[in-house]
Amino acid sequence: MTVTRFAPSPNGPLHLGHAFSAIVAHDLAKAQGGRFLLRIEDIDGARSRPGLAGEFRADLAWLGLEWDEMPAQSTRLAFYAEAAERLRSEGVLYPCRCTRAQIVAAATKVGPDGPVYPGTCRGASFAAEGDVAWRLDTAEALRRTGPLTWRDELAGEQAARPELLGDVVLVRKEPETPASYHLAVTIDDAADGVTLVTRGMDLFPATHIHRLLQALLGLPVPTWHHHPLLLDETGHKLAKRRGSAGAGFGLADRRRAGEDGRVRADSLRAGRLPAGVTLSSGLENRP
Ligand SMILES: [Zn+2]
Numbered sequence: 001m002t003v004t005r006f007a008p009s010p011n012g013p014l015h016l017g018h019a020f021s022a023i024v025a026h027d028l029a030k031a032q033g034g035r036f037l038l039r040i041e042d043i044d045g046a047r048s049r050p051g052l053a054g055e056f057r058a059d060l061a062w063l064g065l066e067w068d069e070m071p072a073q074s075t076r077l078a079f080y081a082e083a084a085e086r087l088r089s090e091g092v093l094y095p096c097r098c099t100r101a102q103i104v105a106a107a108t109k110v111g112p113d114g115p116v117y118p119g120t121c122r123g124a125s126f127a128a129e130g131d132v133a134w135r136l137d138t139a140e141a142l143r144r145t146g147p148l149t150w151r152d153e154l155a156g157e158q159a160a161r162p163e164l165l166g167d168v169v170l171v172r173k174e175p176e177t178p179a180s181y182h183l184a185v186t187i188d189d190a191a192d193g194v195t196l197v198t199r200g201m202d203l204f205p206a207t208h209i210h211r212l213l214q215a216l217l218g219l220p221v222p223t224w225h226h227h228p229l230l231l232d233e234t235g236h237k238l239a240k241r242r243g244s245a246g247a248g249f250g251l252a253d254r255r256r257a258g259e260d261g262r263v264r265a266d267s268l269r270a271g272r273l274p275a276g277v278t279l280s281s282g283l284e285n286r287p
Contacts, residue, residue: 138167
């Protein structure tokens with residue numbers, strides 16, 4: 001059975017880009033008689049606003065979507081800690097005390113998420129106490145697993161290249177947000193039985209890391225579907241941090257203003273977008 005999910009973080013209101021992503025996931029599951037899941041990714045520390053989860057449910061219902069809700073991330077911290085401990089005991093994690101500024105200054109490569117960590121603390125010996133992050137020793141991990149592949153429904157078979165992102169953080173310094181996105185989402189998707197991970201194509205590179213984590217942790221391997229993104233008139237993707245929800249693209253505002261959400265959802269399905277919004281070209285069109 002096809003199981004997809006939509007996994008928003010309650011750190012700001014949803015916008016049309018989220019609606020598009022949720023509809024893609026919902027429709028892919030329902031077309032196969034499968035399940036569409038909602039999971040609230042609420043471990044974003046101080047930025048998390050618990051009240052927003054209720055707004056998200058109202059937004060999805062407004063769009064005419066039906067879902068099953070899975071446990072929120074904040075209920076799963078023990079599982080993340082357990083996975084981190086396992087990776088630590090297997091010697092593929094190492095502590096890092098570098099600040100963001102130090103990493104930017106020392107980095108020699110820029111990856112899809114910005115400067116690639118230059119490995120400063122790899123092999124260093126210091127007491128891993130207090131404010132340390134734990135990073136994945138990507139090269140060592142890949143040496144143990146051997147070459148890995150994964151499949152995107154649109155872009156086809158991929159060789160896993162976690163080195164593109166380098167030694168990413170799996171356990172963050174901030175005790176209130178212990179697991180990084182990479183660790184939490186990999187464990188959650190396995191725990192929720194997700195068979196088709198749908199998300200924006202901006203997360204395509206992160207999948208190289210997630211595939212490696214699945215191999216290290218012995219988790220099932222889903223298929224991925226990285227869909228195109230809704231772009232604003234400047235060519236940037238609609239994003240909470242760019243204030244897209246407040247720029248006329250917010251779902252809750254449209255819902256409260258009396259817009260018909262099901263009509264909006266059908267428009268998004270048909271590629272009819274509001275003025276100022278375009279759809280990026282997809283991965284299947286890339287050279
Ligand atoms: Zn470091």
